Amino acid sequence: MSKFNFTKTAIEALPLPDKGWIYYYDLKVQGLGIGVGTTGKKSFILYRKINGKPERITLGRYPDLTIEQARGKASEFNSFIANGLNPSELKRGRKAELTFSELFAEYMERHSKRKKKTWLEDQSQFKLYLDKSLGKKKLSSIDRKSIAHVHSSITKAGYAPTANRVKALLSSVFGWAISAGLCEINPVIGIKSNKENQRDRFLQSDELPRFFKAVAEEPNSMIRDYILISLLTGARRSNVLSMRWKDINFDRAEWRIEETKNGTPQTVPLSPEALEILQSRKLSESAIFVFPGSGKAGHLMEPKKGWKRILERSGIDNLRIHDLRRTLGSWQAKTGASLAIIGKSLNHKNQNTTAIYARLDLDPVRDSVNKATSAMLTAAGLKDSADVAKLKKI
Template sequence: MAKKFNFTKADIDSLPIPDTGKRDTYQDTKANGLQLRVSHTGIKTFSVFKRIKCGDPERITLGRYPDMTIDQARRRTMEINLAISEGRNPAEVKRGEKSEMIFDDLFSEYIERHSKPNKKTWTEDVEKYKNHVSGKIGKLKLSSIDRSSIAMIHSSVTKHGSPIAANRVLALISSVFGWAISAGLWEKNPALGIRRNKENSRDRFIQGDELPRFFQAVADEPNETVRDYVLISLLTGARRSNVCSMRWKDINFDRAEWRIEETKNGTPQTVALLPEAIHVLLNRKPIVECLYVFPGDGKQGHLVEPRKGWERILARAGIENLRLHDLRRTLGSWQAKTGASLAIIGKSLNHKHQNTTAIYARLDLDPVRESMSSAVSAMFRAGGLKEPADVHKLKKNLK
């Protein structure tokens, strides 16, 4: 039987500590159903003990004393009593809150059930989440994550000088909630309506006056894998992930073609290999059978991110604000300079666009190869190379 008294701070502070393994319960005379339980460790916890409808009595834990004050406990007890009088069951609500998923758990579900099966770049999602999201809202229950908390993450990444990265983080959070809604795990997306940072389309590519320095810096690169990777990226215009995972079995030297079965836009691609690219590939073709053209020591077995080598090349060339992806844009830009149509450029770079898909489908590789060849020849001339086909002798030609 619970002992009854009017809860006051002085009386609660003076309550005795029960013996080991025991717990004493006290009833407040002022708030109907409010109890205080004291454990043998001295922990004091407020709770409401009430019969709901015609069932057995339910205990709803409110909080620990003194973190929760007596007045707070009494107000919360009145709210619960009101809910019970209206036919609701606060105990069931409390149990639902305990079982509610936290955002870390939802993200894990998103990665395993959506990102891994559908996105080759799922590891980038994990990296963004670990760096920017998990420590902020990962441990929060979904119902406690609102637009404000997500906007703060976006603002924080932006203030650290990464406005584009902030947009990508925001897009990831929105994608997680959007997937949760479609999977029946949640009902709303609090990331909607947050204003993105303005993004200007990037138009950087290697200019004519930069090409001599660039080619010389590539020739001087001591890491052969990095050097060849950069050249193949430039000569094919393929996406970084596809070049990194390039496989020998996908290369047909007789037809001078490279078949990419999976690309970012979901469609396969056949890349025309120019003589310059063929020379690079033949020069590095291994005697012993190997799966990847650019093997690596990591879990994926191939080159993943040649960032340090790229930075060395740029430093030697004295070139700033140039990214690996800009090599792809460089080929397309020089194709445009040498008179290629947008359809030809789109075909060679495997761009996917509704208005031009039908045109791309009717193009074979011959005009694409001719356009790419013209662009590469123009680049090599601008770069001071007299014999563009002898790429494997690049260092010798430049000096």
């Protein structure tokens, strides 16, 4: 067994064997060796007897792994051996360890899809914010610093509330993983959430003409119609995205949502303008979704790019798709609707007013929605009579 003090000069001067590999060993660290192949490749190894059996453990390729790094790794493995552990078994265990992407897939199938009405939002957040940053990482390598970096990156991009939602999702994933025996710690614990101010943003009178003009000029008809239906119904984003033809009753001018975020069903009155848009979209009796998509869900998933185009054309800042929901409610208030009517039309779940909502029938809600729609379109310069505004032909 040839031994010498490993140096860069000495290692690079090692002769090539005639066949196979030849091994040399370091004088400084027990068991540390370097193998030289016939092609000139060199790899660090650790050669030790463990439980009476010789084990040769590959540490890494030289010069990708430096001499000092190899010595450090070998010393770490020697420490494991001294404590009765087998480094080979530890390495095999690390290879078998789940990545975050694999853990998230387990979480979706075994928990989110079964118990959360918002599972599509979980899936969307993973694709947008977590897949690239954490997806390929082994669970043991994800620590509080890793999570803090994700949270900070989203915050710095200008999405502080979204950063908090993603942090909450991560905490839910790791919390479930602990209960399922897939990991032992939740690295999200201890990371502070961003302070959130309640938004009161909605489309103002002077913004409406620019907004409707920008929507009408949107080349993607699905995005255009999705934005308009979101505004005219005040429904939540996920419900509009997954809107199904079978839930729409054109005769009664109603859209029945069987499951909402609140866990309660909702009947949404459809204004004449909303009906006109929907009737123009229904091209096939076999279609399932109003806004179909090519992904697994079968419907449109992410309208962010189209929304950005509309805002750029309109010159409107700091407006989110969810603000369209608030816009309808605000215009209902402007046109004299009571808080109870607004709450029922937007399906707000409030313990203090739930009983009142339950006693309201749909007619005053419909009148309020139609009145608010008419007021918005009049302010936009699109309507000055009882006629249905042609929103697509501005």
